[in-house]
Amino acid sequence: MEQNEQNQGLFLSFEGIDGSGKSTQAKLLFEKLTQNNIPSLYTKEPTDLPIGQMIRNLFSKKESQIEKHAQIFLFMADRVQHCQEILLPALKAKKIVICDRYFDSTLAYQGLDLPLQQWIQKISPPFLPKPALTFFLDCPPEVAFQRLTDRNAKTKQAKSYFEERGVKFLQDVQAAYLKIYQQEKKRILRIPANQNPTSIEQKIWSHLLQKHPQFFLQSA
Numbered sequence: 001m002e003q004n005e006q007n008q009g010l011f012l013s014f015e016g017i018d019g020s021g022k023s024t025q026a027k028l029l030f031e032k033l034t035q036n037n038i039p040s041l042y043t044k045e046p047t048d049l050p051i052g053q054m055i056r057n058l059f060s061k062k063e064s065q066i067e068k069h070a071q072i073f074l075f076m077a078d079r080v081q082h083c084q085e086i087l088l089p090a091l092k093a094k095k096i097v098i099c100d101r102y103f104d105s106t107l108a109y110q111g112l113d114l115p116l117q118q119w120i121q122k123i124s125p126p127f128l129p130k131p132a133l134t135f136f137l138d139c140p141p142e143v144a145f146q147r148l149t150d151r152n153a154k155t156k157q158a159k160s161y162f163e164e165r166g167v168k169f170l171q172d173v174q175a176a177y178l179k180i181y182q183q184e185k186k187r188i189l190r191i192p193a194n195q196n197p198t199s200i201e202q203k204i205w206s207h208l209l210q211k212h213p214q215f216f217l218q219s220a
């Protein structure tokens, strides 16, 4: 992966376990940027492109039994397509690109342990852009699990493949995220996610202004 200095845009990703509040914060940030007339894009993984849809479909079934290397290839294939069709064009157009889950999700969910993570790095194509900044929403698994239960009740949605696996699975993924964070503290901002959405939104905004002021100079 390459840090995209040749691109003029700014690549941001949101990471964290299910229910940590990624989509809530990613969308709030996108709205704020749009209100400030800063060209930006909200996108997510799995994508809405054909391979992403296939992944959603596969993982919406409780009985999904997809071998973990096969899972990794699926997510990587979606990412390559995402990169070529959406991410790189938007970065070249100098946009702020907000990605709701990206590479770290594959490392944390499918990688879990180090040998598999190294293999994921090895099979990842060199042209994938690396986020300049990643917001890691650090949420206690029990809190996240309760939020998911409430969200599902509200939207009358069935549990997803990963949610079905319960709190223990979220704890394992959380541990994997924390290790990734320890290794890449320069890129990753860890934000305690067990606080109200507005406080989190403000932390994200002030960090962004401080780290990348050039994107905000004209619009302040």
Ligand SMILES: Nc1ncnc2c1ncn2[C@@H]1O[C@H](COP(=O)(O)OP(=O)(O)OP(=O)(O)O)[C@@H](O)[C@H]1O
Pocket: 016, 017, 018, 019, 020, 021, 022, 023, 024, 025, 147, 148, 150, 151, 193, 194, 195, 196, 197, 200
């Ligand atoms: N800071 C917060 N405090 C309390 N509830 C929150 C907070 N942020 C989000 N929520 C609620 O928790 C639920 C999960 O939030 P959200 O969908 O943003 O999480 P997510 O990380 O995107 O989850 P997923 O990985 O499943 O997509 C939603 O119902 C949302 O309204």
Ligand SMILES: [Mg+2]
Pocket: 022, 023, 024, 100
């Ligand atoms: Mg989400």
